[in-house]
Amino acid sequence: MANLKELTHREDRLAGGHRLCAGCGASIAVRQVLLGAGEDPVVVGCATGCLEVSTTIYPYSSWKTPFIHNAFENSAATISGVEAAFNGLKRAGKIDPDKKVRFVAFGGDGGTYDIGLQALSGAMERGHDMVYVCYDNGAYMNTGIQRSSATPKGAWATTAEVGAAQAGKKQRRKDLTQIIAAHGVPYVAQASVSHWKDLTDKAEKAFNTPGAAFLNVFAPCPRGWRIPSSATIDIAKAAVQTGFWPLYEVEDGVCRQTVKVHNRKPVEEFLKPQGRFKHLFAPGNEALLAEIQADVDRNWDALMARCVTE
Amino acid sequence: MPEHKTLAATGNSVVAEAMRQCHPNVMAAYPITPQTTIVEEFAGFVAKGKTDCEYVTVESEHSAMSACIGASAAGARVMTATSSQGLALMWEELHIAAGMRLPIVMANANRALSAPINIHCDHSDIMGARDTGWVTYFAETAQEAYDNTIMAVRVAEHPDVMLPTMTTLDGFITTHSIDRVSVMDDATVAGFVGEYHPKNALLDIESPVLHGAFAGLGGPFFEFKKQQRVAMENARQIIKDVAEEYSALSGRPFDVVETWGMEDAEVAVVVIGSTAGNVRHVARDLRAKGQKVGVVKIRVWRPFPYAELAAALKGLKAVAVLDRAESFGAEGGPLFLETRSALYDAAERVPVVGYIYGLGGSDVKLELLERVYQDLSDIAAGAAAPSGLVYLGAREEA
Numbered sequence: 001m002a003n004l005k006e007l008t009h010r011e012d013r014l015a016g017g018h019r020l021c022a023g024c025g026a027s028i029a030v031r032q033v034l035l036g037a038g039e040d041p042v043v044v045g046c047a048t049g050c051l052e053v054s055t056t057i058y059p060y061s062s063w064k065t066p067f068i069h070n071a072f073e074n075s076a077a078t079i080s081g082v083e084a085a086f087n088g089l090k091r092a093g094k095i096d097p098d099k100k101v102r103f104v105a106f107g108g109d110g111g112t113y114d115i116g117l118q119a120l121s122g123a124m125e126r127g128h129d130m131v132y133v134c135y136d137n138g139a140y141m142n143t144g145i146q147r148s149s150a151t152p153k154g155a156w157a158t159t160a161e162v163g164a165a166q167a168g169k170k171q172r173r174k175d176l177t178q179i180i181a182a183h184g185v186p187y188v189a190q191a192s193v194s195h196w197k198d199l200t201d202k203a204e205k206a207f208n209t210p211g212a213a214f215l216n217v218f219a220p221c222p223r224g225w226r227i228p229s230s231a232t233i234d235i236a237k238a239a240v241q242t243g244f245w246p247l248y249e250v251e252d253g254v255c256r257q258t259v260k261v262h263n264r265k266p267v268e269e270f271l272k273p274q275g276r277f278k279h280l281f282a283p284g285n286e287a288l289l290a291e292i293q294a295d296v297d298r299n300w301d302a303l304m305a306r307c308v309t310e
Numbered sequence: 311m312p313e314h315k316t317l318a319a320t321g322n323s324v325v326a327e328a329m330r331q332c333h334p335n336v337m338a339a340y341p342i343t344p345q346t347t348i349v350e351e352f353a354g355f356v357a358k359g360k361t362d363c364e365y366v367t368v369e370s371e372h373s374a375m376s377a378c379i380g381a382s383a384a385g386a387r388v389m390t391a392t393s394s395q396g397l398a399l400m401w402e403e404l405h406i407a408a409g410m411r412l413p414i415v416m417a418n419a420n421r422a423l424s425a426p427i428n429i430h431c432d433h434s435d436i437m438g439a440r441d442t443g444w445v446t447y448f449a450e451t452a453q454e455a456y457d458n459t460i461m462a463v464r465v466a467e468h469p470d471v472m473l474p475t476m477t478t479l480d481g482f483i484t485t486h487s488i489d490r491v492s493v494m495d496d497a498t499v500a501g502f503v504g505e506y507h508p509k510n511a512l513l514d515i516e517s518p519v520l521h522g523a524f525a526g527l528g529g530p531f532f533e534f535k536k537q538q539r540v541a542m543e544n545a546r547q548i549i550k551d552v553a554e555e556y557s558a559l560s561g562r563p564f565d566v567v568e569t570w571g572m573e574d575a576e577v578a579v580v581v582i583g584s585t586a587g588n589v590r591h592v593a594r595d596l597r598a599k600g601q602k603v604g605v606v607k608i609r610v611w612r613p614f615p616y617a618e619l620a621a622a623l624k625g626l627k628a629v630a631v632l633d634r635a636e637s638f639g640a641e642g643g644p645l646f647l648e649t650r651s652a653l654y655d656a657a658e659r660v661p662v663v664g665y666i667y668g669l670g671g672s673d674v675k676l677e678l679l680e681r682v683y684q685d686l687s688d689i690a691a692g693a694a695a696p697s698g699l700v701y702l703g704a705r706e707e708a
Contacts, residue, residue: 041515045380058523058530066512068383069522071402074376080366081338081380081388082512088335088364088386089513101515119376122369 001201002038010035011064013042018062019054023229025219025236026051026135028193030106033133033215034065036203041065042102045079047111048072050142051135073115076123076132079105083128102207103130109150110140113176124183124212131206131213134176137221145224149174152244154285154292156276157224167279167288172295180214181250189249189258192218194236198247198258205249218245226275238270243300248307255306267296312498312559317491321452321484324491325391325417325477326351328459330361331499332415335386338366338377343429344481345393345419371396375403375414382412383521385511387463390414393481394421397435401442407474408443408538410521413466413506414474416444417459420583420634421481422670430671431481433583436611437635437644443538445475445545446612450586452489454609455479457560463503464552470544478611480584482671498559546613566610567618571597575604577686578623580631580649582608585667585674589632592679603683608645616652623653627690629662630682632702636666642699661695667702678703 002010013034020027030051034042043066046052052069055062070078083103089095105123107116112134120132139157140146147157151169156162160169181188187209191199199217206213220236222229239245240259244267247259268289271277280289317324326348329337339349355361366381368374371392382388392400397418407414420436422428436446445465449455458477466475479485510519525531546566553564570590572578579589586607593603606622608615623629633643640647642664650662665682668674682702689695 043384043512043515053524053526056520056523058525061520061523063520064518066515066518067520068380068512069520069524070376070379070406074373074403077368077373077376078380080368080373081336081377081382082384084336084338084364084366084377085381085384085386085388086513088362088381089384091362091364092333092335094335094385095513101513118369119373122373125369126366 001204007035007200010038013063013065014055015062015064019057020050021223021229023222023232024050025137025193025221025232026108028232029133029135029217029219032193032196032199033104033203033217036200037102037104037207038204040100040102040207042104043068043079043082045070045075045082045105047075047107047116049108049111051106051108053142072111074119075105075107075111075116077119079103079130080123080126080128083130103128105130105132107132107134108141109134109136109138110148113150113174114148120180121183124180124185124214127185127211129211131203131215133215133217135217135219137219137224138173139221139224141221141224150176153295154277154280154288156279162279167285175299177216184253185212185214186210187213187249187251190216190245190247192236192240192245192247193220194233194240195247195259202249202258224276227273231273235270235273238265238273241265242267242270243296244270246300246303248303254308256310257304257307264300267293313495314492317493318488319452319491320347320486320488321449321455321479322347322419322486323351324452324456324493325459325479326355327493328456328499329389330355331496332389332460332463332503333361333387333500334363334389336364336366336378336381336388337390338368338374338381339390340368340371340374340392340396342371342393342396344421344485345391345396345417347485348391348417371399372403375400375407378414379403379407379410379412382414383410383511384513385508387506388414389416391417391419393419394423394435397439398423401439404439404442404444409534411472411541412474413472415459415462415466416474416476418476418478419481419485420478428670429481431483431584431634432669432671433635436476436478437637439476440612440644443473443542444612445471445473445542445549446610447475447477448582448609448611449477449479449484450584450607452484452491453562455484456491456493457556457562457564460499460503461552461556465545465549467506468548471541471548473538473541473545483584494559502556502559542613549610564609565618566615567622568607568609569604569622571604572606572622574602576602576626577628577683577690578604578606578626579682580606580608580619580623580629580645582611582645583634585632585634588674588676589679592676592683596683601683601687603686614648619649619652620656623660624656625658626660628686628695629660630665630686631662632665632667632682634668636669661689663689663695663700665700665702672703675703
């Protein structure tokens with residue numbers, strides 16, 4: 001795996017000057033993931049969303065690599081088609097059989113957990129030689145912070161409002177990483193923009209794995225989470241340290257924790273700095289907070305039970 | 311010289327054969343009745359090593375067209391096939407394929423749309439896709455389905471067109487009936503369609519390009535749409551040029567509007583798809599009885615052949631239009647609306663009657679078509695045209 005010095009020599013394939021917000025987790029995730037591709041050429045696909053609209057405003061492009069956007073729910077299917085073309089053109093003698101190209105599809109949690117789940121599941125099951133990367137910021141940020149199935153329980157969103165009758169989103173978030181792991185694809189990992197070495201290592205592994213690989217990357221959204229744009233990395237780190245977002249990988253079915261958390265902090269440390277959880281700390285919501293903590297504990301225990309001990 | 315072989319084969323079987331002969335690099339498809347035998351036969355070619363195509367067995371039609379778009383943007387020659395609900399599920403992607411100017415070729419087995427669910431022929435599916443920006447052929451027979459599929463590749467990939475193209479055939483009637491079909495040898499077809507030389511391919515790694523840019527408010531969206539219009543207009547002549555070249559090989563004539571008995575006809579039926587054969591059969595019988603009747607068949611639906619249709623119908627005393635699809639709330643079915651529009655500039659007004667027939671595979675009996683010609687004769691003799699749309703053969707108490 002490349003060290004920091006080596007990574008600094010690699011070309012940044014997402015150019016600066018794009019229109020994403022200051023502190024956006026998505027662009028950090030993309031740059032770190034693409035560093036993991038090393039020197040190999042990469043074709044990027046991207047679902048409709050913040051990342052796509054902010055980097056592809058005609059006639060400009062922030063992508064120093066071939067890029068395709070098709071629609072919202074089909075980034076996985078689109079890139080599977082590009083990969084199929086690569087194989088078909090090789091077989092037809094139109095591409096050098098030794099040529100190496102990497103294929104990666106990006107999507108936000110809306111485009112991945114929700115509307116793109118079927119296309120993702122299909123592409124993973126078919127085993128295309130591709131990496132799918134979800135940048136998970138826990139809501140439909142591009143359309144204005146609507147709740148998704150990745151939105152945490154209790155979070156405020158514009159379609160999970162806070163009022164006398166409701167304290168934000170009522171449901172638990174979906175565990176997409178486990179869903180994709182259950183597909184039996186050779187490499188699945190959960191990563192965070194706060195742990196760059198862990199993320200670039202996982203990206204490198206994902207790119208080097210023949211067949212389908214999936215990365216779920218925690219990518220805070222300052223606008224949607226109601227945090228200062230300088231707090232992106234701190235909040236992401238708190239998610240890891242509280243066990244809200246454990247860092248692990250599932251390689252050929254073997255689950256391994258990649259960043260150990262020795263003294264897991266209370267989930268409040270992740271929730272409290274964020275405006276979207278502010279109401280949870282008002283009197284009367286203690287039970288809900290306890291429920292959220294209990295969910296984190298249960299998920300953590302279940303994951304630790306699955307992980308190999310080293 | 312081309313070698314011709316005569317087969318007894320279904321429409322689907324020869325569409326699959328035509329696709330194989332055109333050497334696609336990628337097929338991404340999802341099964342749906344009555345398209346299934348196309349994708350099954352093609353899967354057989356893959357298994358037997360008769361094609362080097364990458365066959366992607368996607369999990370839905372939406373992903374089928376999504377993968378086709380990715381593959382086509384990557385620089386591959388790409389084909390697929392669908393029907394009915396599948397075409398409807400692709401709707402979003404049909405527009406995107408056209409807007410991204412990707413020359414994908416797709417066969418559609420024309421079938422009714424739910425509800426109620428019905429797997430049989432009508433044109434609701436394909437007429438629902440009429441404004442998606444695809445060049446669209448209709449086949450009357452398995453032979454036409456074979457010929458249209460091969461010509462579609464050349465039209466789609468023509469540098470002045472670069473639009474996705476559909477080759478459609480009527481569900482079960484044409485897809486599954488065994489018909490006499492003449493196919494050409496592989497080398498002749500390969501030579502006719504030629505190699506595809508994509509521009510701006512994603513897999514041209516050394517010259518990175520971006521497909522699917524954001525062209526929002528103030529962007530060039532409007533101008534891109536105008537370019538699509540120009541490309542579709544260009545297709546008018548290119549369809550004819552390609553057909554002329556193809557006819558020289560196949561020995562089979564082609565026209566965007568094909569006529570029968572129109573030299574001295576006083577009345578005519580305008581029809582699209584497999585029913586054209588039934589109409590000709592009835593017209594032939596009526597001709598034998600001395601009636602001056604004709605048949606006008608539309609073979610290319612998009613771009614719609616307005617000028618050719620208007621010329622064919624010029625000076626008639628009455629025209630019937632048979633629509634196998636509804637356009638609820640409109641004055642008639644899609645073909646009726648186009649026909650009336652085509653005739654608007656005619657110096658002399660031609661009475662046009664709209665008939666809806668055969669929805670959900672409802673039987674097209676010859677006596678129903680005889681009734682249509684009877685209506686036309688009555689109008690020609692001075693009777694009033696039926697007011698409004700006629701549901702041909704619908705049971706009163708259904």
